[in-house]
Amino acid sequence: MSEEQRFWSHVRKSTNPDECWEWQGTLRNGYGEFKRHIYAHRYSYQLANGPIPNGMMIDHICFNRRCVNPQHLRLATNSQNMEHLQGAFKNNKSCGIRGVTWAKHANMWKVQVCHNYHRYRGGYFHNLAEAEQAAITLRNKVMQFNDLDRTPISNNN
Structure with a gap:
């Protein structure tokens, strides 16, 4: 063989x-x-x-x-591969959404996206859905290889 x-x-x-x-x-x-x-x-x-x-x-x-x-x-490239990840990093145990963590001191959801060793802040949100959308918008702004954020989700299954 x-x-x-x-x-x-x-x-x-x-x-x-x-x-x-x-x-x-x-x-x-x-x-x-x-x-x-x-x-x-x-x-x-x-x-x-x-x-x-x-x-x-x-x-x-x-x-x-x-x-x-x-x-x-x-x-x-390594940078592109890191952009094209699914879900939150293992150390994010608060919500499972990439770029969103619970900020206990502010009692709000914090949006922060890391790319090429830089941290981009997206603000604080009371609503998790708004924080998730802000994280997606910020990732789309700073990353070009994250297909998941750019793929429309169809409900016509």
């Missing part, structure tokens, strides 16, 4: 190219690991697109770390 055949033998591949193809083998930090120290999504990207340029990362458009579908993967 070739290396490529061995790789695909660990993938639950859908016939629909729009769906995730999930890695079924070893995981490291939630990502598939094909060979020692080789992430499965990076290997899949290289099979489909060739070498990954130095300093570049592979971003999961689908937010699924186990996905190896080449159509769900794209090149990104």
Whole structure:
């Protein structure tokens, strides 16, 4: 069995190219690991697109770390990859909304977006929904690679 055949033998591949193809083998930090120290999504990207340029990362458009579908993967700088995150950071235990935390001293929701080691303040809000919208607006202002904030949510399912 070739290396490529061995790789695909660990993938639950859908016939629909729009769906995730999930890695079924070893995981490291939630990502598939094909060979020692080789992430499965990076290997899949290289099979489909060739070498990954130095300093570049592979971003999961689908937010699924186990996905190896080449159509769900794209090149990104570290900064772009950090922009394209879903949900709040692990240290935000107050509401689960990225860029929104509870400011106990003010008894209000605080909006603050971090980008490229800078903090952008978005203000304080009594209402969580208003704080979330302010965080989205601020992220859209300072970030260009955060697709999630720019994707319209459809209720026509």
